[in-house]
Amino acid sequence: MQVFLVTMGSHGDVLPFVALGAELQGRGHAVRLAAPAPFAALADRAGLRFHPLGSPAEYDRMFGEPDFWHPRRGIHAAFAFNTAMTEPVFRWIEKDWRPAQGLVVASASSFGARVAQDRLGTPVVTVHVSPLLVESRSASPSLPGLSGSRFASSRLRHLAWRGADRLVVDPAALPRLNAFRAMLGLPPVGRLRHWWNSPLGVILMFPGWYCPPQPDWLSQIRQVGFPVADRLGDEEALDPDLLAFLEAGEPPLAFTYGSTMRHGAAFFEAALQICRRMGRRGILLSRREEQVPPNLPPDVVHVRYAPFGALLPRCVALVHHGGVGTVMHAFAAGIPQLVSPLAFDQFDGAERVERLGVGKRLSRGAFDPARAERRLRGLLSSGAVRAACRLAQLRMAGRNGVPEACDEIERLAGSIGLAGSSRSEL
CATH class of the missing domain: 3.40.50.2000 (Glycogen Phosphorylase B;)
Incomplete structure (x- = not known):
């Protein structure tokens, strides 16, 4: 056929x-x-x-x-x-x-x-x-x-x-x-x-x-x-340098604004400040170098691409735009999500994440380091969120x-x- x-x-x-x-x-x-x-x-x-x-x-x-x-x-x-x-x-x-x-x-x-x-x-x-x-x-x-x-x-x-x-x-x-x-x-x-x-x-x-x-x-x-199609992405395995970073310390926060975003400089600058405020390591995922703050500290790295199926299970939480594919991979990894939607289906994705109890929404206009830190600390300290993430992970397993x-x-x-x-x- x-x-x-x-x-x-x-x-x-x-x-x-x-x-x-x-x-x-x-x-x-x-x-x-x-x-x-x-x-x-x-x-x-x-x-x-x-x-x-x-x-x-x-x-x-x-x-x-x-x-x-x-x-x-x-x-x-x-x-x-x-x-x-x-x-x-x-x-x-x-x-x-x-x-x-x-x-x-x-x-x-x-x-x-x-x-x-x-x-x-x-x-x-x-x-x-x-x-x-x-x-x-x-x-x-x-x-x-x-x-x-x-x-x-x-x-x-x-x-x-x-x-x-x-x-x-x-x-x-x-x-x-x-x-x-x-x-x-x-x-x-x-x-x-x-x-x-x-x-x-x-x-x-x-x-x-x-x-x-x-x-x-x-x-x-x-x-x-x-x-579930991550194995068909740009790479199937983690880059050796990224893998070494992941194994050198505590699970980091991961940040992405989607593969095609051209105007994410403010988001990634806020991401760097969030990592500093929380005392956590971070991974900034962006295909465009100019969006990422220069001279990153050793505990925050920029990665052009990484397969989510391999990366996210090694992270503590994901901060992202709300695209359905990104939401899906966070479910599979069993980690909390902070969603800042931009356009199209991302607002609906953010609502469903909140409804399932696995994350919170923070509007683009309200997305600043202080507010994002409070949301993330609440997500990471909540037993109910951990249970909801585990349930989503179990639902994803094997299907x-x-x-x-x-x-x-x-x-x-x-x-x-x-x-x-x-x-x-x-």
Whole structure:
């Protein structure tokens, strides 16, 4: 069976699709991956045939845009890239897809895949890696940057989301998307967050204990576990210098603001001060040297990248932005989390961390060394937090949503009669 994987976004968005591709290829399927151009090396390490979307310069401009990290204006910056990739994704599928031989597995923001489904009849399976992308009146996710929304009822939040769709989300995405659809003779999309779900199947890559299933979810939704894919990252093992640092003293605090953040200097300066105030060692994770304070003391180190699966179990706590992949790895490590969300699904991630009792939230505007120190001291001294972290760790142990999602992809392929849709048919 041919499987076309398509995704947009950052390292945390692309890595689960690389893991899906590696698993499906290991089952004997012919896999191709389309993703932003900077992830070519990641796909190559996984042995996947890769199709670049955009250029590295275009990708860098998107994440370098200051508005990208604004909780409301960021949606325009993100959709500018995603909608620009609609036609390239469609043409890639149109050129190589063959009826009755394969299907497309796509992220919600891979609009060209859904256009191909509408225009060509291509079977598409939608994959959501974050609960933010799933509508529900009974358990509506938190809205990015809307102060107080986490304290509102689910119904009020759902109504607020409908307003955000009408005033922010749809105006950012639909004009360019619908212009391309008109060129193909397709009717316009009326509401993006409804249309981006494939009627064939939707896979949610987060477990029920993190986001409980809801009675008003779409009938084609199937929920699996988190996509544990750290072994497919830039490196599989800890750098020897980092390993020596970890073994030379007490477990450190770890700090990250995400793989694509371009404006994190204030965060890492605060991180250094937090370590000093608490008398603790620290690890500052950032791919960009210029964000990190110069002349760090010996007990605080800067690391460009480290696999979380190997690093975080050796740390005492994680301070981060709230991306779902980072949240997942802190769960697996069984350590407390202090979350300072910036945009997109990070506010929802912060709320879920608090709800599960494994961490606290501190807004970007309130994030300073004194407040962060108080939050961290409270987390590290709490028996209830330790118990909640241990429970999350136990829930993570031995479960990986990647094989589960591939089982579902094969099941859906079999339901529409695709040749070679399961390992037993290969």
